[in-house]
Amino acid sequence: MKILFGRIGYETNTFAPGTADLDRWAPNGLLMGDDIFTQFRNTPDYLGGMIRAAEDHAVELIPGVAVHDIAGPKLTTEAVEFVVGELVRIADARRGEYAGICMMLHGAGCAENTDDLEAYTLERLREVVGPDMPITAALDLHGNITPQMVELSNGLFGCKLYPHTDMAEAGYLAMKTLIGMLRGEVPPQTALVQLPLLVFKMGQTSVEPLKSVTAYIADYVDQHHLIDATFFQGFAAADVPSVGASVVVVAENGAAEAASEIAKYIWDIRGHMKADDFPMPDAAVDLALAELNKPGGGYIVINETSDNAGGGAPGDGTHLLREILTRNLPKAIFGYMYDPEIAALAHEVGVGGKVSGLLGAKTDELHGTPIELRDATVCALSNGNAIYVTPMYAQVPVSYGKTARLRVGNVEIIVTQNLYDQTYDDRPFLLTGADITQYHIICVKSAVHFRAFFESRAKAIVTTDPPGLTTGKMAAYSWHRARRPIYPIDLDTAFDPLSARHH
Ligand SMILES: [Zn+2]
Numbered sequence: 001m002k003i004l005f006g007r008i009g010y011e012t013n014t015f016a017p018g019t020a021d022l023d024r025w026a027p028n029g030l031l032m033g034d035d036i037f038t039q040f041r042n043t044p045d046y047l048g049g050m051i052r053a054a055e056d057h058a059v060e061l062i063p064g065v066a067v068h069d070i071a072g073p074k075l076t077t078e079a080v081e082f083v084v085g086e087l088v089r090i091a092d093a094r095r096g097e098y099a100g101i102c103m104m105l106h107g108a109g110c111a112e113n114t115d116d117l118e119a120y121t122l123e124r125l126r127e128v129v130g131p132d133m134p135i136t137a138a139l140d141l142h143g144n145i146t147p148q149m150v151e152l153s154n155g156l157f158g159c160k161l162y163p164h165t166d167m168a169e170a171g172y173l174a175m176k177t178l179i180g181m182l183r184g185e186v187p188p189q190t191a192l193v194q195l196p197l198l199v200f201k202m203g204q205t206s207v208e209p210l211k212s213v214t215a216y217i218a219d220y221v222d223q224h225h226l227i228d229a230t231f232f233q234g235f236a237a238a239d240v241p242s243v244g245a246s247v248v249v250v251a252e253n254g255a256a257e258a259a260s261e262i263a264k265y266i267w268d269i270r271g272h273m274k275a276d277d278f279p280m281p282d283a284a285v286d287l288a289l290a291e292l293n294k295p296g297g298g299y300i301v302i303n304e305t306s307d308n309a310g311g312g313a314p315g316d317g318t319h320l321l322r323e324i325l326t327r328n329l330p331k332a333i334f335g336y337m338y339d340p341e342i343a344a345l346a347h348e349v350g351v352g353g354k355v356s357g358l359l360g361a362k363t364d365e366l367h368g369t370p371i372e373l374r375d376a377t378v379c380a381l382s383n384g385n386a387i388y389v390t391p392m393y394a395q396v397p398v399s400y401g402k403t404a405r406l407r408v409g410n411v412e413i414i415v416t417q418n419l420y421d422q423t424y425d426d427r428p429f430l431l432t433g434a435d436i437t438q439y440h441i442i443c444v445k446s447a448v449h450f451r452a453f454f455e456s457r458a459k460a461i462v463t464t465d466p467p468g469l470t471t472g473k474m475a476a477y478s479w480h481r482a483r484r485p486i487y488p489i490d491l492d493t494a495f496d497p498l499s500a501r502h503h
Pocket residue numbers: 140141142164
């Protein structure tokens with residue numbers, strides 16, 4: 001028995017200006033064939049889990065296409081047609097060889113030609129394989145889940161943790177459940193309850209209220225012998241009708257009742273999911289210095305949550321960097337700033353050379369104004385190729401392109417040619433020879449995922465939230481197409497999870 005599998009992930013911040021073409025979505029090209037196994041086998045990625053499940057159950061996999069789920073503005077139609085088109089071409093060419101399909105789909109993809117990249121992908125696959133072939137999908141917990149995704153698939157399996165350190169488990173379960181179906185087990189039911197709820201709380205599952213939610217659902221799954229249940233936090237920076245949180249249950253029976261009960265538990269504590277109020281950079285730096293001055297060694301991480309490339313922000317914002325430079329903080333390092341022009345300039349002048357020019361804030365005005373570099377020293381250069389060490393992506397390669405470490409006064413800045421997601425670990429620093437344990441203040445652009453690496457290592461973490469496309473401040477967003485009423489935009493939203501429509 002063979003199964004076709006692949007990965008088409010993208011998280012669309014519809015508030016981000018412009019569109020993302022194929023070069024942005026897949027800067028290193030589409031991964032196909034044996035390269036998919038080489039890149040993902042034994043990794044904590046969804047596909048690592050899928051491959052392991054297939055090997056554990058002696059099933060042969062046929063590779064489709066794989067693209068890492070970065071975030072950004074809407075995808076162009078051309079990019080979607082190319083990526084989905086390649087998958088469909090393979091599905092068609094190998095038709096008759098495979099008995100089922102297992103995909104990683106993000107859940108919050110939008111493009112010029114669709115608000116629902118996941119349903120679109122499943123629909124295109126169904127055109128090739130028909131309505132009856134079992135298809136399961138693993139999803140990111142930031143997916144805005146739609147009834148169409150449920151109808152077009154035979155099981156949706158979300159990761160449960162944020163940072164997403166359990167992606168492989170979601171991939172494993174999606175694959176294992178599919179194999180069970182193909183070997184004659186009862187096909188599971190999938191139930192969806194879309195909550196009228198936008199989650200703004202940064203959503204970390206190791207702190208309340210989501211710590212309790214995560215534990216509650218895990219217990220519920222055990223007690224009720226469900227195959228799986230996921231609370232999808234959704235992705236609020238998306239002005240689409242499906243924006244918002246949801247509960248998905250996969251079970252042999254009783255899926256609808258279970259989804260309702262879990263949705264009720266979450267709805268009842270919705271008041272705890274309102275936005276966090278993180279300080280602006282000046283106050284955040286004060287907090288960081290206070291932490292630094294407490295007894296004990298170690299560095300402080302300041303994360304600029306509002307310029308998180310992992311949520312579609314440009315990654316070149318200057319709000320936090322300007323504050324660090326103004327204070328000329330000793331032993332401070334910033335990693336990383338996306339600026340291909342400055343990175344190229346640094347590579348031109350070489351190590352020890354000087355760079356002058358405008359750094360950052362070249363994408364839009366929301367994320368600050370460019371910083372004027374005058375004779376910044378080039379400390380080190382790199383080709384930007386690294387292997388992640390974060391528990392989320394250990395052993396997966398990453399390419400920052402031409403990378404430079406610059407020095408401005410006391411402050412060092414990592415500048416990269418590529419915008420390749422948020423900072424997950426110390427690799428952007430180490431590429432240029434910077435050992436972060438030798439610094440006092442480490443600045444990163446990330447909301448939560450950086451914690452998978454830094455939480456256990458940093459003396460303290462301070463979050464700052466200046467204006468940006470991934471801010472946690474609800475007032476910064478204007479939805480026109482969201483389903484209404486929706487909490488907490490509409491504070492008096494009435495909702496009865498127990499009688500909610502199921503799909
Ligand atoms: Zn996510």
